[in-house]
Amino acid sequence: MNAEQLSPSAETGLTAAEAARRHAEFGPNTVRVRRDRHLRDRLLSQARDPMILLLVAAAVIASVMGDAVDAIVISFVIVVNTTVGVVQEVRAAHAIDALADLAAPMARVRRDGADLLVPAAEVVPGDVMVLTGGDVVAADAELTEAVQLQVDESAMTGESMPVDKSAVTGASMPVDRSVDEHPDQCRVRAGTVVTHGRGTAVVTAIGAGSTLGRIATLLAEQKPRPTPLQTRLARLGRVLALSVLAASAVVVSLGVLRGEPLWEMLLVGVSVAVAVVPESLPAVVTLALALGARRMAQRSAVVRNLPAVETLGTVSVLAADKTGTLTEGRMVATRVWTPAGTEYEVTGEGYAPLGEIRATGGSAAGSPDDLAALLRAAVLCNDAHLVPPGEDTGWTAAGDPLEAALLALAGKAGVDAAGYRRTYPRVREVPFDSTRKRMTTAHDTPDGGRLVVCKGAPDVLAAMIGDTAAGTLQKAQELATAGYRVLAVAEFRGAADEQATESRRSAVAEPRQASGEQAVETRQGSDKQVAETRPTADDQVDEAERGLRMLGLVAVADPPRSHAAEAVAACRRAGIRFRLITGDHPAAAAAVAERVGIPATATQVLTGPQIAAGVTPERLTAARVFARTLPEQKLDIVRALQQEGHVVAMTGDGVNDGPALRRADIGVAMGRGGTEVARQAADLVLTDDDLRTVASAVEEGRRVYANIRRFLRYGLSGGLAELLVMLAVPFLGPAVALQPAQILWINMLTHGLPGVAMGAEPPDPSAMRRPPRPPRQSILSGLLTPIALTGTAMATIATALGAWAWLTGAPWQTMIFISLGVAQLGVALAVRAPRPHGQSRLRFLDLAVLGALILQIIPLYVAPLRQLLRVEPLSPRDLLVTAALSLIPGAVLALTRHRATRESTR
Known part of the structure; x- marks a missing residue:
């Protein structure tokens, strides 16, 4: 059912009467799909277990012989084992209930031509949802309007970056994805979060029929397997x-x-x-x-299902999620390239503006001028902010993670982002959208000139510039093949700006560690003044874009965790095979697998669409990397491995990992960065999110x-x-x-x-x-x-x-x-x-x-x-x-x- 079939008018939305009728027909927009079982039924179910029956027989024998001590001890063990079984069953139900917590508590819908705030449970098919930054999407929907709209779908799909969205009509794809690879650009899913922009969408599925509902159904179908x-x-x-x-x-x-x-x-x-x-x-x-559970807890592994302690020792295949498990779950700029052929390697972790930028290729010492210009452009053509560490958190991003990665990159070279933004006030901007595939800003310079900076898809900027197109595209393709998200950066400067450049270059030429205060953007009053006079695209910016000069490329990735390769090596020494399963892009998945020690040939990389089209069981079990997978396909992979006789451990942190975590012989969830759904579905929770802890748990x-x-x-x-x-x-x-x-x-x-x-x-x-x-x-x-x-x-x-x-x-x-x-x-x-x-x-x-x-x-x-x-x-x-x-x-x-x-x- 699509948007046109559901909503008579996206401008006015449903009438109140029609919304009430559809609520009665389709029911509430909730994802709870299970029926509560009485405690008596749970106890009787556990009592039929052969182990419990053997214990009961032993207790009867001891009682007949008058051995009260043995009878009491055995009875105590019966109670303990039965309690563990009941707790396991209740925990499975809680994994499903946790999905309800992801649903939006309230939703903004358009009815009778007016925007209303209603409980999410009252959203019905055909409702027109109004979405803005920070909203949790209340139901699956089809976009009818999208302005710079980005949605964080990582919990549902494993995609490490927020996804650009477009309306159904006139939509085009993100800068580095094709239509075949990303068919859901015009749809939003229940439980995802709007990170940027605004839009309207017509609800196509609610409750059990939505993405959350489907995952809840899959969770309910996965009964606990005997260890x-x-x-x-x-x-x-x-x-x-x-x-x-x-x-x-x-x-x-x-x-x-x-x-x-x-x-x-x-x-x-x-x-x-x-x-x-x-x-x-x-x-x-x-x-x-x-005792094993206690020792594991001391090593940051909390056991939620006691028999799982021993099962870890039998694991023969570890299916690891990529984003947030093998990787940090944060975007980091790790490579820089300039048209002179100079390449730079960037050190540091996460969004912390601490690290170094070292020349590794091209000219002997690199070009400080080119690097300085690129970093200046990355700071100016940027709307993100870096938030300093708190008591329990490190550096975090406020705004687009990709732009925050550029700010952290500049901070590692000692660039004062706040100072640059004061020195070069923004006077014009053309925001990024999926049609232009670039963002352009215009700035006044201290000498009264004009500076225009632009960042976006390498193919788009290279086509606009022309003279360095061949080298830029070749390098961009090389980096993309290695699994990086690649951004091109360019600028146009007026004559006055040219005269003043030399005096400013020395301030940023030498890379050094930045202090936290320098790296934090503190635009307040000046930003407000500029924002009041800031129009959208105009003829001056369009003309300046035609004169852009390529400054270089920045390669951004979700890097592997520092100890991921060590954990993979330890498990492989123990005879445990690794499989990487993710909803992310195949190139990014294969690159991370290679870096952590899970090499995979082209035939050992499978995507969700390939699995949906049909592959042989032999190829499915032989593959090492699975990308663009849906929750149902993760289940199919786990089942196929189990049918081959393997004991499978599955790690994950997202909602989309929940069914596979329940199906696996051992489900392992991340405790810090993971979702509550993943933790409730898992047998083991890693409180330190360190994959090395899994190796310790196996031991x-x-x-x-x-x-x-x-x-x-x-x-x-x-x-x-x-x-x-x-x-x-x-x-x-x-x-x-x-x-x-x-x-x-x-x-x-x-x-x-x-x-x-x-x-x-x-x-x-x-x-x-x-x-x-x-x-x-x-x-x-x-x-x-x-x-x-x-x-x-x-x-x-x-x-x-x-x-x-x-x-x-x-x-x-x-x-x-x-x-x-x-x-x-x-x-x-x-x-x-x-x-x-x-x-x-x-x-x-x-x-x-x-x-x-x-x-x-x-x-x-x-x-x-x-x-x-x-x-x-x-x-x-x-x-x-x-x-x-x-x-x-x-x-x-x-x-x-x-x-x-x-x-x-x-």
């Missing part, structure tokens, strides 16, 4: 459940066949189930994730996963040892190797503090030099053989000790009890993470093992505990022999790992 860890643990839980049932059935059957009471054997069977299932695994996982994720696998190796080998002892001992004489209370005591000690302490083990120094593990790899991959060998070794020693004690009349059950406990604690010390070089202090795991060992032995000599566990005191000799033999599996394992580590470092 790789959740998937692996659910699979493990099913395997363990079947194993537990089978093992318990065998133990119960053997006992009944030997004449033991059925009820007692059922209790023993339940105890075996508790022994085999590492019931503290959820607590270990939760604590490991919580933390790998640490968490390694610690969980470490506990599984330890816990399952201990459970296997207990199971094998329960199966083997009846064939040697005794009916039951261990009583239910004894099994629970061993598990409480070995899976308690030592198991939880494993979640705090330090990272492996080589973790970030290895590729990510395959996403479909089992969590027990590579561990089954070590678990079987270690468990069998512990069971063999415990069974042998029990058999010897049975034959000699020693307290055989007590010796088995002590042996299994001590053996598992020895394995805990053997499987711990390598000690960092030069560190010798005790770890939490060391203290936990020591405490568990004391508690394992105390019941032998404390009467109440001895009666509860039905154990007997051991002589010092028997205790020493039992403990020494039981430590053999751990000692062998430690020596084996130490030898393997030494061989791998050779």
Whole structure:
């Protein structure tokens, strides 16, 4: 539906009656598309999770056995896990609600021939919106009038520069974009901001049908995906459940066949189930994730979804947004060229007028006169201002970012912008528009002459000047191909101005650092006086434009962040592939990718229109740079990578990134410069907006996963040892190797503090030099053989000790009890993470093992505990022999790992 179909008259707008009718027909202009779910429904949804069901089963078993401590701990873990799931679901809803905050609270519309200020929710299709600088666009609309209109669409499209807009009739394109590349020049989107000029537009889409509404719908459709860890643990839980049932059935059957009471054997069977299932695994996982989240927060990464901590360790592809993520999100003049062939390199960051301008090519030392003239023109033909740093902000731009970049450039050469504007008062101007593709201003000179300066598209100014056209256009094309936004600057001077020039050049010839006061424009009273007499284009300015002299070219770009290349390199060393996804221009995207270390050939750069026209899945996943992408296409890219088996992390800061952030396995949002929509949709928020923090988070994720696998190796080998002892001992004489209370005591000690302490083990120094593990790899991959060998070794020693004690009349059950406990604690010390070089202090795991060992032995000599566990005191000799033999599996394992580590470092 276009403007002509919707509005009978752009001059008078809708009538009040027609607006009311359309409001009733189309509904309010809001983007909220979700229905609130009752808390009960959210809780029931979480309760159906296999992990929660496994926890509930473990809690029931512990309660049946009278183990109140285990039952309480497991119940607490159930509550924590359920709460995390509900919070995640609520957070997804808030990501959609945050879109409503972007909508304009009020809108100026034309009805019955009068301009009215109405709530944005009351805007209807066909309304004529009146737009001025600073307005938030209330709905998608088609422009019927545009005067120097510029709109900041970065949050919606990723375009780093404000976009020039034109009316539907007589429109022409911006200076460096073609119609095919930028088809939306005559339209404005809901949620974007008018930065300059004025215009009128006829509303074509509201609410769910607008750009904001479409993105809200996409967000609502992206359901939280289970993390790789959740998937692996659910699979493990099913395997363990079947194993537990089978093992318990065998133990119960053997006992009944030997004449033991059925009820007692059922209790023993339940105890075996508790022994085999590492019931503290959820607590270990939760604590490991919580500790990881805490450590990440200390490194400027706030985790919004706890399982995301581990998922970071599995990331195989990092899809990074360009503007504001890999780049600073600010325009900076970084290259200057003059017709004499001199090239300059500009240092400094952002809009701060601090840095240097150094000649790097052309004539030996460059031409100070040419550079001084160019900088003077850039200051005079300019309406922007630089705002000094505040308590929490750096230098910022007031006005057009491109013009602010020119002011910062001049400030780096020591140019006093305010002084120049007083010395050369503006008397005429022709503002920039998309038809002329240039801005021209005329100024009085101190000697009474006239100075005309002009900036604009290189092709337009070169065509007007003629003599230097070939060299200018060649250099402009070279810079544009490198991803820069290129401006040409020219001037025309009268004779009187020529005589006075030499005396002024010395003041600006030597580049130096400018003070903040010099670089800040403070035009007040003089500006007001000039503005009152300032007309638009006239014959004198047009005639002066025909005599312009080319001063040079300024290349402006949104530069990469200072540490972006370092972050990319760190992730690539860890085997993580990079993809750059942006709504910006292909040349700018490819240039930034090259500078940060993501080289891409021509076939590895895809644009949104190419994707819309259709590309093969192979080419889609092989591409490294994606430009001019829509929110739907970002989703398609993420889905394609996931279908290839990748675990995808997506970084972004804009509204247009929201759906992809939700769809990705890990969504990473910028905390400082990002939008609230992006933060709400993400799993991880970088409070420092530094991509290096992602590399640190990946390392933390790998640490968490390694610690969980470490506990599984330890816990399952201990459970296997207990199971094998329960199966083997009846064939040697005794009916039951261990009583239910004894099994629970061993598990409480070995899976308690030592198991939880494993979640705090330090990272492996080589973790970030290895590729990510395959996403479909089992969590027990590579561990089954070590678990079987270690468990069998512990069971063999415990069974042998029990058999010897049975034959000699020693307290055989007590010796088995002590042996299994001590053996598992020895394995805990053997499987711990390598000690960092030069560190010798005790770890939490060391203290936990020591405490568990004391508690394992105390019941032998404390009467109440001895009666509860039905154990007997051991002589010092028997205790020493039992403990020494039981430590053999751990000692062998430690020596084996130490030898393997030494061989791998050779």
